[in-house]
Amino acid sequence: MSSNSSLKKIETRKPAKSATVRGTAMAVFSGGMALIDTSEGKSAAIKRVKRDEQTSSLIKKVGAALERPGVSRKTVFPPGSNTSFVYAVDPNDPTILIRRTAQGKRERGRLIHGHFEPLPAK
16 A cells, blocks of 8 residues: 555645635634634524524534544443444554454454454564
């Protein structure tokens, strides 16, 4: 997979330094990313929602969640779930997978012919 022969170069113009957008800034995240509501409010019927379910508060929660790396164990292994394993790429060696169980056991290994093969213990 170290070969770049399958990658194609895409010709692009220089990126724009700025853009003009009309709307309401709903949330601003790090790196200059912003979520802007460009609707004028005429297309959908107005419906009352709780303050913590409004777009502005939900977007802030999503932004805060995306700033933190990882996913909680409860999300991956909810109670009564049949999920047995979760796989992740080893950050130090992308050729190695890490398999985790709901009980917290971790194994390092490789995917060989579609099956996880654990590496021998060091």
